[in-house]
Amino acid sequence: MNAFRRRTAVLAGILLLLTGTPARGAGADTTAPELASIDLSRESITVAGTDVELLTVSVRLTDDVGVVTRYDGAGGTSPFLFFGSRGVPVSLVFGTGIPQDGVWTGVVAVTSDWAAREQPVQVVAQDEAGNTLDVDPRTVIETPAVTVLSSHTPVVDVTVTPDPVMPNAAVTQTVRVTDKDTGLPWPRLPIAVGLDNSCPEDGISTATARTDANGRYQRIFPAGQLYQVVMCAWVPAANVPGQRSTRIGGDAAFPRYKFVVSATPAATSAPTGTNVAVNGSVAPPVQGKVVQLQRLYGTEWRTVGTAGTRASSRYTVVATPPGVGVWTYRVYAPGDTSHAGSMSPAFTIRGT
Template sequence: MKKTLLAMAVVSLVGAVLAPAPALAGPDSEITTATMNKTSVAVAGLNTVPVTITVTGDFPGAWVLATLKRTSGSVLKTNYLYAELAKVSEGTWKGNINVPSTADGTFKVLGFEAGNFAGIRENPGSEPTPPPTPMTLAVQGSHQPKITSTTNPKVAPEGTPYTTTWRVLDEQTGKPYGTRLTVGLGTGEVGCGWKGTATKTDTNGALVVKYRGSEETTCLNIPGDPTSLYAMPSAPLRPRSVSATPAKASAPVGTFVNVNGSATIASGCAVWLQRLYGATQWRNVNSATVRASGRFTLIATPAYKGKIPYRALVPECGWGAAATSKPFTITGL
């Protein structure tokens, strides 16, 4: 299966994609001033450009975390930026946002809270305190990385071992960066958006990894600081089952017949009613959307007298492979 993210899954799963953890109610810390040494930057490729944030006020502890959220540009890659600010003197904290090319767009400073990234993720505190005046950062990103993945086999039941070939390419040129890249492999609940286990691609940006098949999620991360810059989930397509039964075995030509069915791993996916033309050609004649329950209803309209073969098709969608129901007939009267 090939999954390509052109502009970061799932997913809420994708690069520096980690949204701030839900915060507990608590009193705001006091901020006197908050400044950035740059309000716009240009970043290319896998480089990062530091932007220094300085905040003065009253926070407990040696660290303050600044959080920035995307307000324009592609939401598929970097949606949040973070800066861990260290205490440099009494009442003053300073640190850098390491801005990647995948942050192309505009970000606003949501606010500041006591602690560092890892600590706040584990133990959310009070809501971030917003800056005294709005702060924005404009990012012009070029030659952004694109992560693709291909699994072998393409379709495999859960628990079946498989191999994934990951690739990191220059989205603008479609070519590798020409050097071995440090990436992070992740699995499970923290598979995407974290730094992952560090490893390297080859000079073509490729990395082949064997998986046991029991992992809930596998992901390739481009590491950043304090979290990943961009991440991509992958897994084989899972086998899907589809069933469909007409409400009537026969009906007058031109009348409607409900076809009720169900499909696994298909909530929100399109489902098509297909009719057989000739000996082998199936054509789409009606469509619907699979409900959250996995059920769907299609409408058949017998076009001529005699037995007419139909089937239901759910195309490849999400993590489910394309699948069809067993053929059935409706007799036109």
């Protein structure tokens, strides 16, 4: 899943701890902690498949009044850092030195889906006075990196069928896991499956399903309601002491529903140039959807009017027969990222 969204969610939760910082009076310290150095316990790591290798990160922080540990009430602490292109959160605990000049350490779990070269990308710390350091270490110090030699990475692929799906129809989520090196299915592998917010935010989950002998897992959401949320899956690694669990691989898909459009003219005939109201609705329900009234010219449909759906998902658009004769119309709802476009059945209005 999206590393930026995961990283943002974690950061937002941890920074809630700032609401309880001391008030700053006259002459109070206003200088944030400074990042002096970062060291890694290993320069290179070899990791395969679903294995986990641990890397210790040591961060030296200095401050006039002293860096402190603060808790956010949800398992997150400050100071902490984000590591690598996937934004893996790493809590830091006090190790050696003094609060004014000390080394804080954390352990990060390295998995086979890491990039070939990774390094810390953000450090956050707070001092006794409530001043906060929030910095990309690469902009202020020489930041070390670890070389990751990986193999046989689980590759997770998530699909949703049918595509598109009719409103209130059943939806099937299919998860397939293969070996990146061999391309072969990965049988009987523990996986985690999630929905909606758990996809970017769930950092402590354990396996909730398992692939079959063909490296596949399916779950069916029965007909009767809309499942218009992100559906995801990943391979969970074991929890690392002091850390949240680590994801290996991962993918997500979003059910794309097909618009169903109805359209009924208020009259089937009208004098030439007279406006005729055409009423209809769009499903799945959506407010503000712009629909297009189209008229048939020979073999070509041309847009001759537009309208937006109301809160009820209904709309009213105006058809005006341009001359004597039978004119064929339809209403089209264009597709978007969550829906496939569709049109109403054609209807006619006779101009008299």
